[in-house]
Amino acid sequence: MNPVERFVAEMQPLLQGGDGAHGAIHRCATAEEAGRDILALAEELSMKRLVVAARRELDAVAAILTEEGSKQGLRIDRDRMPATKGTGLDDTFRDAADYAAFDAGVGGADVLVAESATIGLVAGAHEARALSLLPPVHIVVAPVSRMVERIHDALARLIPSPPGEHDPGIENAGEGSPTITFITGPSRTADIEKILVLPAHGPSHLYVWLVDRL
């Protein structure tokens, strides 16, 4: 099994709740395809508002969603780049409460870990801290080229030594030590009789598009 197949296979069981599927994982060739798939999903789940992360590589996806989405009554917000790079988000982040009002957050991934189907985000922006956390659905569009085998490889890629020399592919890393969020499936709990319940506090559904060229 190659790493991409492994990622897909590992992701499947993570998306199963006691009450059915909590997301899906797809492969596609281009950003355009992913954009159209997301439109179909939004229609199926009657979504009204989406927010797209401030990553340049998502520009194409955002463009399709904005153009085509209006035809189905879908409003697309584009996340802002943080006002100050690096250190804490400014006061406007208090408005991040608004993120809960979005039906879904569309973001990317800075690394993908095959062995555990984990999505890694480096955060200097709202993406890791609000977009992937507060809306009930988290959508990830990421190039397969970011796939690594193990969590060890992901850490080595995201937290270089010496600090400060980031992979040029990582946007929004900011200054100082990076803040990283690894996401492995939707939010879950088993605190009641060890029975699996999705979600707990975070997103209930996770949809992933692995794109050949983004």
Add this chain to the structure above:
Amino acid sequence: MSLSRLREQFRQALADPDLAAPYERATATARAKRAAAAAELPDYEEQRQKAADARREAIDHLDALVERFREAFTRDGGTVHHAADAEEARSLVKRILSERGARTVVKAKSMLSEEIALNEDLIASGWEVHETDLGEFIVQIAGQRPSHITAPALHLDRVDIGRIFHEKLGVDYTEDPVELATIARRLLRERFLQADAGISGANFLVARTGQIVLLENEANIRMCTTLPPLHIAVVGVEKVIAEVDDLGPLLSVIARSATGQKLGAYTSILGAAGPPERHVVLVDNGRRQLAQHPRKREILTCIRCGACLNACPVYERIGGHAYESAYSGPIGALLGPHHLGTDHGRELPFASSLCGACSEVCPVKIDIPELLRLERERYVETGGADVGERLAWWLWSKVMTRPRLYRLLARVGRGILQGPGIIAEGSSVLRDWTDGRKLPIPSSTSFIDQWKHQGGATTRTNPIWDRTRAQRALEATRKAKRSWAASRGRAGRGKDRKP
């Protein structure tokens, strides 16, 4: 001092017919999941060894690494505070909150905050504190204490929880776990968004980078550490690790050991980007002193995965509350004497059968039974054993080192045990023992006589004394001391890793 109070706790726990069921169900599942997850990873044992090495190295260089962490965390704009004990930790947290005018606090689950009784103090001092982990939330509104270090509400079933929600939150009774979780999510979502401060613990602190590592499944920790404008992590000093590289092995074993997951749903590695104000309160509370002990320092390498609780036959029967400590199970029995500072804590090392199931599963290879034995030794040395017990052991050692006397007494003993009504079921005078177990009636000839009779060779040394458990334990201690010393001088992870 005697063990009477602990015994009484355990007697009560064992007398409760409903107590063990939820524990047995949960721990059996957890054991199976852990075993499957460990078996699934081809190099699990290698990762486990690396995780154990990383933790030992961290404890060996504790002070240097803590200082390194402080520098890095400060460089990224945070503030590090040091608390010598529980009281200082609590007042530091209160001071930070007061200075920022923070009144409402959302809390992520942290065993350390249980250890220092942070919630009680904050609430008594007028703060509004909301636990946000579902299990911890249930336990908090019920006015109870956590019963497991990773599953706080393990002792409650869905009917209990449904009733608690109905009574305390005024919602309609339901015992559907999905509905119960939804109720908690709605309620807490508002609190996350309105809270003035978030308080969490930490799974690891990375010394080089100043990052705080937090693991979870629910996303409540992500909320607590990023939404409010102020984040305070209250962390035991021993949580520090040297390097980001150490996280690979540690993350590979911790979730597998705790829940059988490859990784929990969320692994947060908090760096410079975060809330405007970030504080870490490093709590000693006896840890640095423990780090000085050549052997017991190993206790500090614990990563609080809970696997030893799930493996422990004693924990499973008496439940988490019988330990009367923030930490239960085998690791709780080890930590008790060091952090509780009560007589009761000193007795906890006796809450074990020393069967070794805990150390078999421990992801950082802590030799829990041996350490429990050392704690028992200390208990006895510091006058813990009463006169009767000391006399009994004195007699035992006299008899065991005198083969003739031993044989004579053994013959007398056999005669007594063969007597009518001594062992026979129903009428046994040893009922306390024979009710739960089978005790065979001893043979009328000793093993040594039978051996001689069959022409086997004999020596003058008493075979029983030759390899007693005590002697083997002594050897094990020496071996462990050597391996600890060897692991400190380990080549390869060499100089460049030294802080």
